Amino acid sequence: xxxxxxxxxxxxxxxxxxxxxxxxxxxxxxxxxxxxxxxxxxxxxxxxxxxxxxxxxxxxxxxxxxxxxxxxxxxxxxxxxxxxxxxxxxxxxxxxxxxxxxxxxxxxxxxxxxxxxxxxxxxxxxxxxxxxxxxxxxxxxxxxxxxxxxxxxxxxxxxxxxxxxxxxxxxxxxxxxxxxxxxxxxxxxxxxxxxxxxxxxxxxxxxxxxxxxxxxxxxxxxxxxxxxxxxxxxxxxxxxxxxxxxxxxxxxxxxxxxxxxxxxxxxxxxxxxxxxxxxxxxxxxxxxxxxxxxxxxxxxxxxxxxxxxxxxxxxxxxxxxxxxxxxxxxxxxxxxxxxxxxxxxxxxxxxxxxxxxxxxxxxxxxxxxxxxxxxxxxxxxxxxxxxxxxxxxxxxxxxxxxxxxxxxxxxxxxxxxxxxxxxxxxxxxxxxxxxxxxxxxxxxxxxxxxxxxxxxxxxxxxxxxxxxxxxxxxxxxxxxxx
Numbered sequence: 001x002x003x004x005x006x007x008x009x010x011x012x013x014x015x016x017x018x019x020x021x022x023x024x025x026x027x028x029x030x031x032x033x034x035x036x037x038x039x040x041x042x043x044x045x046x047x048x049x050x051x052x053x054x055x056x057x058x059x060x061x062x063x064x065x066x067x068x069x070x071x072x073x074x075x076x077x078x079x080x081x082x083x084x085x086x087x088x089x090x091x092x093x094x095x096x097x098x099x100x101x102x103x104x105x106x107x108x109x110x111x112x113x114x115x116x117x118x119x120x121x122x123x124x125x126x127x128x129x130x131x132x133x134x135x136x137x138x139x140x141x142x143x144x145x146x147x148x149x150x151x152x153x154x155x156x157x158x159x160x161x162x163x164x165x166x167x168x169x170x171x172x173x174x175x176x177x178x179x180x181x182x183x184x185x186x187x188x189x190x191x192x193x194x195x196x197x198x199x200x201x202x203x204x205x206x207x208x209x210x211x212x213x214x215x216x217x218x219x220x221x222x223x224x225x226x227x228x229x230x231x232x233x234x235x236x237x238x239x240x241x242x243x244x245x246x247x248x249x250x251x252x253x254x255x256x257x258x259x260x261x262x263x264x265x266x267x268x269x270x271x272x273x274x275x276x277x278x279x280x281x282x283x284x285x286x287x288x289x290x291x292x293x294x295x296x297x298x299x300x301x302x303x304x305x306x307x308x309x310x311x312x313x314x315x316x317x318x319x320x321x322x323x324x325x326x327x328x329x330x331x332x333x334x335x336x337x338x339x340x341x342x343x344x345x346x347x348x349x350x351x352x353x354x355x356x357x358x359x360x361x362x363x364x365x366x367x368x369x370x371x372x373x374x375x376x377x378x379x380x381x382x383x384x385x386x387x388x389x390x391x392x393x394x395x396x397x398x399x400x401x402x403x404x405x406x407x408x409x410x411x412x413x414x415x416x417x418x419x420x421x422x423x424x425x426x427x428x429x430x431x432x433x434x435x436x437x438x439x440x441x442x443x444x445x446x447x448x449x450x451x452x453x454x455x456x457x458x459x460x461x462x463x464x465x466x467x468x469x470x471x472x473x474x475x476x477x478x479x480x481x482x
Contacts, residue, residue: 020432057137059149060157063135067085068081069081090151091101094185095179150189155194157210188214191212248265249298249303271307274288296438323348326349331435337439344372346369353369374426382426388418408423
């Protein structure tokens with residue numbers, strides 16, 4: 001776990017990770033001492049939500065820990081430790097009320113440990129309940145107690161209690177209590193320390209660390225605290241964004257609402273990374289296509305469509321990405337019953353084909369476009385694309401592909417009617433190339449009979465392709481017999 005020096009300089013060490021590699025144990029990012037100086041409003045008003053001000057909390061506040069002593073410490077050692085801690089208040093811009101609460105608790109600790117009889121009673125009380133020292137703290141003194149708990153390394157407890165205190169304050173309505181900024185600051189520091197600890201683990205818990213840093217950032221922003229620390233947290237989140245994004249997207253599908261929200265957050269980060277730098281848009285540091293492949297591995301077809309929808313004006317993406325977009329549109333369209341998505345996919349294929357032709361190269365998307373044409377009920381165009389209409393060549397693609405022709409011929413019982421073979425080609429492409437490419441569709445087979453029976457598909461064919469429902473039904477039967 002990262003060591004956080006006590007006193008004026010509070011430093012959280014955060015391991016810098018490469019998103020496509022294991023955490024580098026020797027690389028560190030420092031949220032430095034200067035950044036941990038949090039300027040907040042000072043106040044001498046009551047510290048907590050009024051509705052709960054008289055309900056004490058039992059906290060695992062250990063007098064030995066807050067004074068950094070052991071049980072063998074002498075009275076003189078207690079006195080020296082108390083003077084050292086009381087004269088070195090945290091330089092976090094806490095209100096005088098919170099600092100006073102901290103001082104009161106420290107004085108209680110010192111008086112207890114300096115009196116041998118009181119110390120024996122204190123230790124005996126702890127032994128009677130399993131060895132854990134506790135202290136009852138009023139709600140008004142909780143902000144000061146949280147500071148001491150944070151200094152003692154009880155970060156998880158500080159976060160839990162801080163969240164609860166802030167939630168109670170919000171539920172009470174009205175203006176935030178004067179101590180809200182102090183509680184938020186302490187919770188934010190605890191979250192930073194928990195993030196550091198997570199990243200120091202052997203596996204490097206990037207997801208948990210980044211979520212804690214985001215929560216810390218939200219607390220600081222909500223209360224207008226520590227602009228320097230905010231900036232360093234933002235920089236750290238930017239460094240970890242690719243790995244964080246992939247770990248969010250790798251969370252289970254079809255899970256509970258919180259998990260779905262986290263995956264949606266991952267998709268939002270992917271958009272920020274892929275479409276360049278700018279306000280709240282970190283640039284992707286690393287091989288773009290490698291990252292794109294990782295994202296596709298963890299996303300559904302519909303998420304891929306969403307990822308590439310509404311791109312910033314002027315965005316240019318590689319042909320391979322565009323082809324992947326088209327596959328996603330086909331897969332999502334089949335499962336949503338949306339022929340419009342298939343038409344969009346065909347437009348992408350046509351654009352890639354045209355761009356390659358302009359560059360003097362060739363993008364062979366004949367099978368893809370022919371399969372989409374069949375799925376949209378345009379069998380005539382599909383055969384033309386494959387070069388099976390007697391014209392001698394596909395649509396702008398030169399001579400037909402011999403391997404494709406051989407496959408169609410082998411799967412056409414009637415040599416004079418290649419449509420059955422074309423449907424077999426389309427079925428294979430859908431089940432292997434399309435559905436096999438996405439997390440939610442891999443291993444599934446498309447229900448093409450239901451596809452062709454869909455009123456939406458039939459209406460699209462009638463209106464856009466001047467085809468008939470009867471021809472759609474014939475298409476479905478052909479798919480079922482292939």
